[in-house]
Amino acid sequence: MPTPVLLSLDDVSKTQGTTTILDGVSLGIADGDRIGIVGRNGAGKTTLIDVMAASQGVDSGRVTHTGGLRVGVLRQSDDLPPTSTVLDAVVAAGTAEHEWRGNAATRSVLEALGLEPLLDRTVGTLSGGERRRTALAHLLVTDLDLLILDEPTNHLDVEAVAWLAGHLTDPRARHRALVVVTHDRWFLDEVVSATWEVADAQVYAYDGGYSAYVLARNERRRQADASESRRQNLMRKELAWLRRGAPARTSKPRYRIEAANALIEGEPPPRDTTTLQRFSSARLGKSVYDLENASLSLGDRTILDDVTWRPGPGDRIALIGVNGAGKSSLLRVLVDQQPLDRGVLRTGVTVVAAYLSQDVHELPAERRVLEAVQEIAGSLRLGGEDLTASQLLERFGFASDRQWTFVADLSGGERRRLQFLRLLMTGPNVLLLDEPTNDLDVDTLVALEDLLDHWAGTLIVVSHDRWFLERVCDTTVALMGDGSLAALPGGVSEYLTRRQGSAGISESSSVRAPQDTPASASTDTRADRKELHRLERQVEKLTRQADRLHAELMESGADHARATELESAWNEVTREKAAAEEAWLELAERLP
DSSP states (O other): OOOHHHHHHEEEEEEETTTEEEEEEEEEEEEEEEEEOOOOTTHHHHHHHHHHSSOOOOEEEEEEOTTOOOEEEEESOOOTTTOOOOOOHHHHHTTHHHHHTOOHHHHHHHHHHOGGGGGSGGGGSSSHHHHHHHHHHHTTOOOOOEEEESSTTTTTOHHHHHHHHHTTTOTTTEEEEEEEOOOOOHHHHHHHHHEEEEEETTTEEEEHHHHHHHHHHHHHHHHHHHHGGGGGGGHHHHHHHHTTTHHHHHHOOOHHHHHHHHHHHHHOOOOOHHHHHHHHHHHHTTOEEEEEEEEETTTTTEEEEEEEOOOTTOOOEEEEEEETSSHHHHHHEEEEEEOOSSEEEETTTOEEEEEEESSTTTOOOTHHHHHHHHTTTTEEEEEEEEHHHHHHHHHHHHHTTTSSSBBOOHHHHHHHHHHHHHHHOOOOOOOEEEEETTTTOOHHHHHHEEETTTOOOOOEEESSOOHHHHHHHHHEEEEEEOOEEEEEHHHHHHHHHHHHHHOOOSSSOOOSOOOOHHHHHHHHHHHHHHHHHHHHHHHHHHHHHHHHHHHHHHTTTTOOOHHHHHHHHHHHHHHHHHHHHHHHHHHHHHOO
């Protein structure tokens, strides 16, 4: 029985002013689909979801919803009634307390999104992040056919992002299909089964999450242009990091990984850590920050309780913790914007620190983009190369014509990019970045990571973007919420495990009740994994046979009888290989 189609776009076009946002786009969303949407800022991602939700009309084409389709949309600005309480905004007004408290899924959503202490407050008194979490909670507890989320990880810490990923993929979640617009690449890999790229007024579809999208996009580019210059593009560097540094993010068999390796053969590691450490030590000496027996409280919150911490030259540190743990406060301590209650901070005499805050108010609105960078410096030496202000802007998404735009006319993402480049042009040897990925699209994030790969100095990053942290940082520390600062050799995964043990919140969805696994199910799983490995070995064997037969076929020359025999054998082996691959993929999807 075919899977029901919930929504379809047929030859849809949409123009805003003189700009074509969508041009003859056709696509569909079926029951059970989980789709991630990526693309540059301004490419049309928000317009696409507005068209799908029927909140914007189209110039031509047709948008079709199945009868009675229930659509819920999380936008980047909410329309919650300011006089409503948080509880009434999340569950239907007038719902009896025993009803929502008796619902484990509703309680889990409120707890994981940190809304339980806020239930009696009115929406009008909430911060922007609290309002957004309230709007998200309302959608998660509502029965919907199609759930559309625009940047749902904004204002969530890494723990809440991990919980949300598990919740959205839980079979008992209260939606039938999901569309998510996000720059959080870890989240895409965990949640979606297909990725749509919005570019050049078109929508390009790829199977799988971000990792699979990177592979497929680069394969498409490789086939389109096999020249050596294409080997230097940033997405290939991202792919090299996927193989070398990141944990396996897709269940691809070994023969597919080996095929992908041809894309990145000879590609250097993302950064030469040893060389960067040596350059950093030359610039910074032996000392960067010495924080000794430091204590800090803000209101009733204990941020630091007798903490000693010594970030060194060349360290690349991810600083994580729950919202409100004091990550931004700790950065402000390091740059002397927040005094300690007790303890000592010693800053190295050669330290030149640059602090990227979450605010962008310090930009000169009356200047043009290029002028705003050139007033700091005209060029910057990065990775042994001298780059002009214009070249850096080009690398960071500001085309030559956009460089003459007034700062006041920039979007939020463009302001964030400009703010970072101005900091970099000051020539710091210590960078402290507070949520640097906010408002940046995926391509810009890759460009930012590439810049940081060549930057020699001490880096301390606060971010909820797990992919970015794992990509640019080598070590992880966490403010645990009790005033302690913990070193985490296992990174974010170790942090989530510790939090699970202390607070009962798991990396996967806390909606899922723990269940005993029957012995028969365990046996079936072992048998399936054994069969999976058998199929993988069979595919590798058939691949070698096919390669050998193909080579012999090429050498058969004028011996037509021999060529016919070899071609027949090659076709048979190829069919067997395709069948084994299909069996492997079907079995891999069934395994947990």
